[in-house]
Amino acid sequence: MKVTIDGIPVEVEPGTSILNAARQIGGDIVPPAMCYYSKLEGSGGKCRTCLVQVSKGSEKDPRPMPKLVASCRTTVMDGMEVKNITSPEVIEARKGVVEMLLINHPLDCPVCDQAGECHLQDLGFEHGAVKTRYEFDRRTFDKVDIGDKIQLHMTRCILCYRCVFTADQITNTRLHGILNRGDHSEISTYISKAVDNDFSGNIIDVCPVGALTDKTFRFKxxxxxxxxxxxxxxxxxxxxxxxxxxxxxxxxxxxxxxxxxxxxxxxxxxxxxxxxxxxxxxxxxxxGPRKVSHKSVISSNHYEFTPLPVVKTNPVLMEANKEQFERDTRL
Amino acid sequence: MESLTNKKKVLEVKPLNFLERAYLPAIASGLATTMKHFFKKPVTISYPEEKREFSENFRGMHSLKRDENGKERCTACGLCALSCPAEAITMTAAERQPGEENLYREEKYAAVYEINMLRCIFCGLCEEACPKEAIYLDGDIVPADYLRKDFIYGKDKLVEAPLNQ
Structure with missing residues (x-):
């Protein structure tokens, strides 16, 4: 199947999601994802950061989709045309999503151990307005101790469910899950059982924010x-x-x-x-040393990377790339 | 010996005339210059006792601030150390224990915070980077000392005095 994302055509298998098709191209046009995780079945569709605009549904039915769609849950159709960074509507919507995710997320990055490799921090830097418009108290939780290896900060959680899927699919037993509903949803262990499984530590790695961090590394x-x-x-x-x-x-x-x-x-x-x-x-x-993205703060004072080839046939994409670069490197 | 470059110039030394030989006029004119300075405003100040007026944005020694309740503001986020072009700042973080809430504002604090004043170039980037308004270069000129190790300022020298003292 042939899809075009931001003017770049790519051939993909039927049943691929738009996000995975974009990842086959790579570069700026890949939508960010906070909840989708390619290694976890059933993940995705919760955070809405990967929203894209489908300007042409398919070859048979060329009408555009009426609303922005979550690219991690929408499968491609033959001849589909998708706009990600070339669509101002998508950028606007994504900015709104980031603001929404940050409503309840505490701004304690100076304290948080995830700072520097936090996806929400990157997104906030890229899109977020400097100030929040939210005037009410942020949601708070009682501290729950989930063992001596993993630290849970429920206030930082964005409810992506990745850790729940990890525990379900990677470890043999799932001891934690989401309690309550809606705004009161909370990651916790049932009757405060400690998460001790051979693979439980992976929930630290899949957490896109600092809600689950390594206790042995805490504040080190x-x-x-x-x-x-x-x-x-x-x-x-x-x-x-x-x-x-x-x-x-x-x-x-x-x-x-x-x-x-x-x-x-x-x-x-x-x-x-x-x-x-x-x-x-x-x-x-x-x-050997690990290759770190040149955008990451971890690579500060290291300067080796090879940039992706520039697509010069599409002026709209080139302009969008320039704007994306400005968003990435605002300071 | 013959000169290597042939650039040497031999100066002609004339014999002194009578006024020059007498010395006294030259001494008198020299003393007159000295005497003139007695009645002028001095160009120097006697530094440690007397200080010049500093500009409002003068950057001197760092101080780690406390908030309105006297708690330390610094949370050891490391942004000052990251922004420091001279790599003068190092810190070790620690977790606040129950009972220390009146000492530190956040759950994390700097257990050790050191600035090497020999490395510091007083650029003020740490002040700009600080998200907690904890560090300001509002102090005096850093005093001279004898040993290199004495220029590594720890929290004892940097943290502001508590409020009630």
């Missing part, structure tokens, strides 16, 4: 002062490959995470032994 350092290094070890666990990223500060490994791809999704889920217990260089075989 800021991510941009640490040095990420790719490493591996032979893990006994049959489902864990033992391929991780070590975050060094000086000589010490202060955090171990799974390797993440350009969209912030982990490549392979890792077990809790690798994540929490192996924090010595002697436990690992170092493969």
């Amino acid at each position: 350092n800021r991510v941009w002062f640490t040095k990420p290094v790719e490493a591996r070890r032979d893990c006994d666990h049959e489902k864990c490959k033992g391929e991780v990223t070590l975050w060094y500060k000086g000589e010490d490994v202060i955090r171990v995470t799974a390797r993440k791809d350009v969209y912030g999704e982990v490549e392979d889920f890792i077990c809790n032994t690798c994540r929490f217990d192996k924090k010595k260089t002697a436990d690992w075989v170092i493969e």
Whole structure:
């Protein structure tokens, strides 16, 4: 099937979502996603950050779709034409979604351990207005202790359900879920049972914000002062490959995470032994420094990257690329 | 020995005339210049006792501020250290324990906060980066000292005095 996204045509399998078709092209035109996770079945459709405009439904029915659609849940049709950054309507809507997500999200980035690798922070920087228009008290929760390895900050949660899907699909038993409904929805463990499973640590990696963070790394350092290094070890666990990223500060490994791809999704889920217990260089075989996106604050003072080829045949996209670049690098 | 470059110039030294040999007129004119300065405004000040007026945006020694309740504002977010072009700032964060709520404003605080005053170039970028309005370069000129280690200022020198003192 042939789809055109921001004027760039791509051939994809039937049944692919617009978001995945855009990811096959790559670059600026990929819609951001806060809740969709390609490795988790059933994820997506909750945060609405991936909204796109479908200006031509398909070859058979060329009418445009009446409203913006969530690209992670909409499958492509043959001859579909999609506008992402070339449509001012999409940018406007996305700005609204970011503002909406930030209504209840506390602005405690200086305290939060996720700062620097937080997707909501990136989105807020890209689109968000400087001030919030919300005048009421933000939603607050009683603190729930979910074990000595994982820290839950319910106030920061944007209810993407990724961690619930992870626990359901990656670990054998799911001990936590979403309680209550609507604005009162809350991630918690039933009767405060601790999340202790071989793969429970992965919910830290899938969390797009700082709601679930590593307790062993809590307040140890800021991510941009640490040095990420790719490493591996032979893990006994049959489902864990033992391929991780070590975050060094000086000589010490202060955090171990799974390797993440350009969209912030982990490549392979890792077990809790690798994540929490192996924090010595002697436990690992170092493969080399980790490539960090030049947009990320972690790469500050590093200057190696190869930019994507520029599409010069589409002036609308070139203009939109320029605007996207300005949004990315406003300061 | 012959000169290598042949650029040497030999000056002709004339014998002094009578007035020059007498010395006294030259001494008198020299003293007159000195005496004239007795009645002029001095160009220097005696620094530690006396200080010049500083500009309003003068950037001196850093101070870590407290809020209106006397709690430390700094939350060890590391943005000052990130923005510092001279890499003069280091910090270690710690979690606030129950019972310390009157000391620190946020749940995280800087347990160690050090500025190397020899590295600092007083550019004020840390002040600009701070999201908590915790650091200001509103102090005095950093005093001289004898040892390098004495220029690493910790929280004892940087944090503002508590309110009620």
